[in-house]
Amino acid sequence: MQLGRVRNFKGLGYVCFLDILGFSQDILANWNAVESNPLEKLLAIKDALPVLCEEDEELPQESSVRSYVCRVNTVSDSITIAFGLEPKLVIGDMALGLEAMVANIREVWRAAIERGYTLRGAIDFGDIYWDKNELIGPAFINAYRLESEVARVSRVVISSKLNKVLANLSTLYPGDMIDHLVANFRKDIDGYVVVDPYKLGRTDEERCLLVSSLQRMASAASSPLLKEKYAPLISMLSESASIDHNQLGAY
Helix, strand or coil: CEEECCCCEEEEEEEEEEEEECHHHHHHHHCCCCCCCHHHHHHHHHHCCCCCCHHHCCCCCCCCCCEECCEEEEECCEEEEEEECCCCCCHHHHHHHHHHHHHHHHHHHHHHHHCCCEEEEEEEEEEEEECCCCEECHHHHHHHHHHHHHHCCCCEEECHHHHHHHHHHHHHCCCHHHHHHHCCEEECCCCCEEECHHHHCCCHHHHHHHHHHHHHHHHHCCCHHHHHCCHHHHHHHHCCCCCCHHHCCCC
């Protein structure tokens, strides 16, 4: 039984809006570049996205195996990731669905950094609708607003509503599954809970390579202000700082 990604959905779910930073400027400046062409780099990032074949899109509902798959959509340098929940909320589905979304975010983020970009984004929990062409709903609007108005630097923030969902799961359903879910996040210096960039690298060597890529991006930035925007991400990639459960739900 596949959960999260069906052809048509209306209900509660998770929605993430991501923006690839620096891509628009790169397109304007280097559209015809032979080496390090921005269009080729963007297409390579999109190739890293998990995509299902049409015939695999909806598995038989009677299957006892539960598969957690996100709906991923792209428009230019923006990416949306959505996971729809069943009408009767199941704690395991809520936890594993969010885990699937975070795993998708990490794949996109890592692919972007490896190709000379980084990203900014936000996740919300709430009402959402999608079909083959559309993604509409309060949760999408909130995620877009948080990305553009709150995230500010290269990070993926979670909304107040999702923060409270995490706090409730942690308080009411303690255990290994929720501990594993919460470990995907950390508290940033301004109090927002964010997807933990430290886990972008699966090993210390991978993290060092990602940090080196970000340092090169910062060095190439045209102004001190732009250079500083890389500093928080480099810092979080360099040092682990798991969030305490009692830090959830504070906003």
